[in-house]
Amino acid sequence: MSSDRYHQHFTVSWDQLHRDVRALCHQMIERDFKGIVAITRGGLIPAALIARELDIRLIDTVCIKSYDHMDQGGLDIMKGVEHDGDGWLLVDDLVDTGKTARAVRKMLPKAHFVTIYAKPDGRPLVDQYLTEVAQQCWIQFPWDMGVAYVEPLVDQLKR
C-alpha cells in the first residue's frame, strides 16, 4: 500500500508524547502486569516510559516490520515470544490499518494491548489507547524529526 492515502500530518513533539504516555499510564495505574512486551521499534520508547511510570522491570520484545517510511509492505516477523501474553502488557506506538496488531494479537492473544495513538481501522484491535487520529493522517513522531532552521517569513516571501 502506498503513501497516497496520507493527506495530513499530525506532528508529535517529545513533550507531547511524554504527556500522552503519562496520561495513558494514569488509566492503567490500578493494574498489575507481569511485564511489558514492546513491539519494535515504535513501541520501544512508549514501553520504556510506561515501565518507569508503572515500575515494571521485565521487558521483552516482538520484533516486526511492516512499513518502509510511508509505504506498507509484507509483515516481517523477526522475533516472537514463548507465551500467550497472559498478565502481560503489550505496547506499540500506534495502530493504523491494524495489520501489525492483528499479527501480534495472534501471537499474544491474552495480553492487554495498548497504543498511544489509534486510527479508526485499527482501533478495534487494541484494548486501550489514548488519542484517536484520522485514518488519512500520518503521525510524525519526534524520533523521525530534528530541529531545523526556519527562514524568516519576509525572506520566504521575497523568493
Ligand SMILES: O=P(O)(O)OC[C@H]1O[C@H](OP(=O)(O)OP(=O)(O)O)[C@H](O)[C@@H]1O
Ligand atoms: O496498523 P499498521 O498499519 O500495521 O501500522 C502500525 C505499525 O506501523 C509502524 O511500525 P513499522 O512497521 O513502520 O516499524 P517501526 O515500528 O520499526 O517504525 C507502527 O510502529 C506500528 O507498529
Ligand SMILES: O=c1[nH]c(=O)c2nc[nH]c2[nH]1
Ligand atoms: O510514524 C508513523 N506514523 C504513522 O502514521 C504510521 N502508520 C503506520 N506506520 C506509521 N508510522
Ligand SMILES: [Mg+2]
Ligand atoms: Mg512499529
